[in-house]
Amino acid sequence: MSPDALRSILFVPATRPERIAKALASPADAVIVDLEDAVAESDKAVARESLDTFLNHNPQARLMVRVNAPGTGHYKSDLALCSRYANVTRLVIPKTESCQALETAATCNKPLWPLIETARGLLALPTLVYVSGVERLSFGALDMGAELGLETGTPGAQQILDQSRYALLIHSRAAGLMAPIESVHPSIEDTAAIAQAAKRAREMGFSGMLCIHPKQLPPINQAFTPSEAEIAWANKVMEGVAQHTGAFSLDGQMVDAPVIARAQGVLAKAKVRAS
Known part of the structure; x- marks a missing residue:
């Protein structure tokens, strides 16, 4: 699937290879095997060996890998493993804080998803986004919240985390990157809360969301x-574009270049989903 179309990206532990195939067959748009x-x-x-065996035996499987954080003793070993397999399509780099760490990962010649989950990572964003190989940002x-000492689930914590989301966006x-990917939601059973978090992330300009359980996917x-209502609106806008030059009124609302661009974006997403 095109990276533009990724809505749900499901984590699977590398120590559970039997779950990787199930995840790839699930409604997830992409799968991240987690080291x-x-x-x-x-x-x-053991996790690296398990992933090595799976990739070797399943060359048709297309998956992403979250390596261990830069600065750990596992980072370069994880990168060396991933660089050997063409079916590892992207690398998720946790706790990204420096350009040097990303430049090291870029030698694998795979698109990079820096995972921004520390204060240092936020402060480094102005330079991280311009490292060659970076495709899009993701949020942890x-x-x-743990690093900043926030009280989980409170309005105050939400306000601070939203400022982090603003920075990523x-x-x-x-930098001309693809829209960022929202953080995982801790709830597995509360589908209403998950749906609300995903809807809010979309409203904020994020294009997809990390997942920790298949129940979160739908x-x-x-x-x-x-x-359907959004698609109908977008089609109506484009019909109006064909009949007018410049701005025009539609259902009491002005339609100009930004509105047209939004309608085109809706139809492009709908087309990708249908293909």
Whole structure:
């Protein structure tokens, strides 16, 4: 699937290879095999061996990999593994804080997704987004909240985390990157809360969301897919464009270049989803 169309990106621990195939067959738009947070320190080498075996035996499988953080003893070993396989399509770099770390990862010749989840990472955004190989940013709200000492789930914490989201969005757009990817939601069973978080992220300009469980996929996919009403509106706008030169009125609202661009974006997303 085109990277522009990714709505839901599902994490799977590298230590559970039997789950990788299931994840690839799920409604997730992409799968990230995790060598970092989902793997205990004592199991890091085993996780790499397990992923190595899966990739070798399943050359048709297309997946992303979250390597261990730069500065750890596992970073270069993880990159060396991923560089050997063409079916590793992208690298997620956790706790990204420096251009040097990304430049090291870029030697694998794969698109990079820096995961911004620390204060240092936020401060480095003005330079990180211009490193060759960076495709888009992703957000780690849980780690960011822990580092900043926020009280999880409170309005105050939400306000601070939204400022981080603002920074990711602005720097992504300024550098011409794809729209950023929203953080995971901690709830698995509360589909209403997951749907609301995904809807809010879309409203804020994010294009997809990281997932930690297959149950999260349906509400996230729906939230990031244009509705029938949105598609009907966009078609109506484009019909008006064909009949007018310059700005015009539609249902009591002015339609000019920004509105037309939004309508075109809705139809482009709808077309990708249908293909």
